[in-house]
Amino acid sequence: MSHALQVALEELGRDLLRMGTLVEDSIGRAIAALKGRDVPAAEAVIADDDRVDRMEHEIEARCLNLLALQQPLGSDLRRVGTALKIITDLERMGDHAVDIAKVVVRLGGQPLMKPLIDIPRMAEVGQTMLREALTAYVDEDKELALSMIQRDHEVDHLYGQIFRELLTYMMEDPRTVTQGLYLVFVAMYLERVADHATNLGEWVLYMLTGERKELND
Amino acid sequence: MSATNALETPTFLVQKLDAYYGSLHALRGVSLSLERRAVTALIGPSGCGKSTFLRSLNRMNDRVEGFRLTGRVSLDGQDIYAPGTDVVHLRKRVGMVFQRPNPFPLSIFDNVAFGPRIHGTSDRGRLRELVEHSLRGAGLWEEVKGRLNASALGLSGGQQQRLCIARTLAVEPEVLLMDEPASALDPASTARVEDLVGELRSRYTIVIVTHNLQQAARVSQHTGFFLSGELVEFGPTDRMFTAPQDKRTEDYITGRFG
Numbered sequence: 001m002s003h004a005l006q007v008a009l010e011e012l013g014r015d016l017l018r019m020g021t022l023v024e025d026s027i028g029r030a031i032a033a034l035k036g037r038d039v040p041a042a043e044a045v046i047a048d049d050d051r052v053d054r055m056e057h058e059i060e061a062r063c064l065n066l067l068a069l070q071q072p073l074g075s076d077l078r079r080v081g082t083a084l085k086i087i088t089d090l091e092r093m094g095d096h097a098v099d100i101a102k103v104v105v106r107l108g109g110q111p112l113m114k115p116l117i118d119i120p121r122m123a124e125v126g127q128t129m130l131r132e133a134l135t136a137y138v139d140e141d142k143e144l145a146l147s148m149i150q151r152d153h154e155v156d157h158l159y160g161q162i163f164r165e166l167l168t169y170m171m172e173d174p175r176t177v178t179q180g181l182y183l184v185f186v187a188m189y190l191e192r193v194a195d196h197a198t199n200l201g202e203w204v205l206y207m208l209t210g211e212r213k214e215l216n217d
Numbered sequence: 218m219s220a221t222n223a224l225e226t227p228t229f230l231v232q233k234l235d236a237y238y239g240s241l242h243a244l245r246g247v248s249l250s251l252e253r254r255a256v257t258a259l260i261g262p263s264g265c266g267k268s269t270f271l272r273s274l275n276r277m278n279d280r281v282e283g284f285r286l287t288g289r290v291s292l293d294g295q296d297i298y299a300p301g302t303d304v305v306h307l308r309k310r311v312g313m314v315f316q317r318p319n320p321f322p323l324s325i326f327d328n329v330a331f332g333p334r335i336h337g338t339s340d341r342g343r344l345r346e347l348v349e350h351s352l353r354g355a356g357l358w359e360e361v362k363g364r365l366n367a368s369a370l371g372l373s374g375g376q377q378q379r380l381c382i383a384r385t386l387a388v389e390p391e392v393l394l395m396d397e398p399a400s401a402l403d404p405a406s407t408a409r410v411e412d413l414v415g416e417l418r419s420r421y422t423i424v425i426v427t428h429n430l431q432q433a434a435r436v437s438q439h440t441g442f443f444l445s446g447e448l449v450e451f452g453p454t455d456r457m458f459t460a461p462q463d464k465r466t467e468d469y470i471t472g473r474f475g
Contacts, residue, residue: 072471073434073470074459074460074461074467074471075471
């Protein structure tokens, strides 16, 4: 293929990794802010989402230029199309980090009704999925892309656990309902993050095989 | 998705075609069917056999010394290489447009009327109808209707090519074979020829050889990839250019060779 196309595709891969790192970082910081009830840290996550949105637009423009100027075909075309889909899912994942940060702001500095164990665990799995999906893109690793399924199941399982546990707390003590609901929302946002990461895996599989296959349940 | 439209029989059925120029084995065991009233593009690097294949569909290779072929080429179920085949009639049913426009050194009218006259039409009124209909079909009528007696050699390259298409249409073919029809034309003329191919396909079966992959992607419903005389892959155009099945096809369309 042309040297220009090769260079452009390599740069595209690096940009996707950079955007992925930003989003992974946002999720981590939002959960840390939740654990520490740190409102300023949460506000910083919200403000920094602009960077994620900017990257989405930059990468999108790069992809469209690539299509117009290089007219890639076959697997090269799928690689560019996949990048366009990936940045959309990444941007949504960034939005969910913001949603979590907003919960932290709303909770103010109030003490947590229970220690957070499963919620941070859900976040970690989601972050790992994101990182590995992008690694699968760059390394063209089919098995890694497929591994999203297993992890998504794990996240769904954790979500169910958190939901039931918080429900129990809320039923026992109505004073915990407000916080309990917010924490359920957080768990829901993290479940969505994992779903988006599974989408990333689906798109990487499409790029590698030319087949669209559902990985989500 | 198979190359054959389930609702209509294919126009051409080619079975195990091998072709030789002397000792040069130009086509190797090629089998495919060409869908009626659809555009099929043939792509591949120089010397891959796609033009040889195209010319085998209307026996233009007969004129090449040392050429021979084995296998079967059927047009509407009839073997076109069967002894006793009326080759002149075959070339009326299966018309051809070449890379370089080749208008005759005659008037525009006489260029288009040439074929019908040869096939027996002499009535002036009928000829005028045919000429107008063919020039309209080729998208050239509006530009030349006021000067049908002017020399065809005075037309631009793009217009000459459309005149050649009109000439082919005038004998009322069923199939149009086009060998790189736009490669000698500027981008605007190329676009017009491509639009024309798009319009013509509702009435004719069209086979187009092109080295321009984007053109093949734009105009065709099916695409065949030839390499060293072999038909490597044949399938729906959208699939061929987004997710080809054979690695050689993938390497060719992504520019890794050829």
